[in-house]
Amino acid sequence: MSEHVTITIDDRKVKARVGEKLLWTALENDIYIPHLCAIEEEKRPNASCRLCFVEIEGMSHPVTSCTKTVEEGMVVKTRSSRVDRLVKTGFELLLSDHDLKCRECPANRNCALQKIAKGRGLKLRQKRFTLIERDYELDDSPAEFAFNRSRCVLCGQCVWADRRENEIGVIGFARRGINRVVTTFQDLPLAESICKECTVCVDVCPVGALYYKKTAE
Amino acid sequence: MQLKEGEKEQILSCVKDVLNKSSKKREDLIPILQKVQAKLGYLPALAMEIISEGTGVSGADVYGLATFYNQFRLIPPGDHQIKVCLGTACYMVGGDITLESFERRMEIKEGETTSDRRYSLERVACVGCCTMAPVVVVDDEVEGKVTPTRVDGIMLALKNGNDQTKDKQDQEQEDGEQQ
Numbered sequence: 001m002s003e004h005v006t007i008t009i010d011d012r013k014v015k016a017r018v019g020e021k022l023l024w025t026a027l028e029n030d031i032y033i034p035h036l037c038a039i040e041e042e043k044r045p046n047a048s049c050r051l052c053f054v055e056i057e058g059m060s061h062p063v064t065s066c067t068k069t070v071e072e073g074m075v076v077k078t079r080s081s082r083v084d085r086l087v088k089t090g091f092e093l094l095l096s097d098h099d100l101k102c103r104e105c106p107a108n109r110n111c112a113l114q115k116i117a118k119g120r121g122l123k124l125r126q127k128r129f130t131l132i133e134r135d136y137e138l139d140d141s142p143a144e145f146a147f148n149r150s151r152c153v154l155c156g157q158c159v160w161a162d163r164r165e166n167e168i169g170v171i172g173f174a175r176r177g178i179n180r181v182v183t184t185f186q187d188l189p190l191a192e193s194i195c196k197e198c199t200v201c202v203d204v205c206p207v208g209a210l211y212y213k214k215t216a217e
Numbered sequence: 218m219q220l221k222e223g224e225k226e227q228i229l230s231c232v233k234d235v236l237n238k239s240s241k242k243r244e245d246l247i248p249i250l251q252k253v254q255a256k257l258g259y260l261p262a263l264a265m266e267i268i269s270e271g272t273g274v275s276g277a278d279v280y281g282l283a284t285f286y287n288q289f290r291l292i293p294p295g296d297h298q299i300k301v302c303l304g305t306a307c308y309m310v311g312g313d314i315t316l317e318s319f320e321r322r323m324e325i326k327e328g329e330t331t332s333d334r335r336y337s338l339e340r341v342a343c344v345g346c347c348t349m350a351p352v353v354v355v356d357d358e359v360e361g362k363v364t365p366t367r368v369d370g371i372m373l374a375l376k377n378g379n380d381q382t383k384d385k386q387d388q389e390q391e392d393g394e395q396q
Contacts, residue, residue: 168275168276169276170275171277172275172277172280173281174280174284174285176285183277183280183281184277184280185265185266185269185276185277185279186265
């Protein structure tokens with residue numbers, strides 16, 4: 001059996017490694033699919049951001065490309081009216097509780113949300129859902145970085161990085177539904193927790209939730 | 218919430234006991250938390266710390282789990298537990314107003330316990346007697362048609378009831394001393 005399979009994405013034939021997930025094949029070949037929560041090394045993807053939908057020929061509904069393993073002869077379309085609708089809704093929901101003060105945000109122009117909006121022609125200021133204004137307290141207790149939960153999109157990249165870096169796990173998800181947050185044990189400020197301030201979580205944050213203090217100045 | 222005297226030892230021995238009797242894999246975490254809560258009435262931070270060490274699951278994950286499920290409570294229940302129903306029927310006839318009057322009377326928010334640990338206030342979704350809406354469950358007694366005036370009555374009864382049992386204890390103590 002060969003190590004590679006050939007699939008078609010948007011009428012382009014591309015080679016993919018056996019066992020690879022569709023999203024990563026597409027991204028390697030410069031085919032853009034929006035994504036926030038996807039982590040290549042993760043065995044069971046969370047598939048929680050609901051942005052990486054694609055149409056696969058022979059399947060009745062759009063599927064998340066981060067969970068779909070490539071198969072020989074697969075025919076994929078990254079855009080369709082159904083895909084666009086799902087992505088738009090997912091994106092609008094993400095932004096419905098997002099602190100949209102881009103000009104004050106250290107991730108401005110370097111933000112995954114802005115990139116998705118640009119890539120798919122979506123508006124950052126959505127009107128469909130009632131805006132929920134977050135008033136989480138800013139955690140600027142660590143020396144080098146700070147955590148603004150009002151900007152967090154709950155992608156889980158920081159939690160994953162944190163687990164990979166130190167096995168104890170400083171941060172994790174807590175609470176449920178609309179109240180879900182990334183937090184420490186007992187909601188302690190990071191400096192008072194077991195955090196060693198290794199800043200791996202800051203490096204992977206796709207938005208401006210975890211940021212270096214010096215970039216905010 | 219501040220731990221009372223002797224409570225630390227109680228928590229330590231309880232958690233140790235539960236951990237000794239149970240396997241300590243990640244999937245055993247929920248049963249462990251349930252057993253500890255059944256014994257202590259709630260999950261103190263100290264208990265979660267020991268469980269995290271014992272099972273090797275990170276503290277953040279134990280905390281995440283305990284805050285995810287409604288069945289786990291992180292603050293101790295009061296001597297008297299008051300549950301205000303906010304199911305559809307109770308809500309329609311002003312259950313939220315009843316809840317608010319309790320909050321004002323006790324000076325706590327829903328889900329909290331008074332600092333003297335005498336009362337705790339919770340909201341529930343339907344206790345199964347919607348004809349009596351708005352319903353409040355005081356300890357195990359169901360109270361129907363609870364208006365803000367009735368809230369005052371319930372609080373007064375609880376206070377007097379407390380005083381009576383307290384008086385009784387005092388009396389018995391005095392009697393004992395006299396003998």
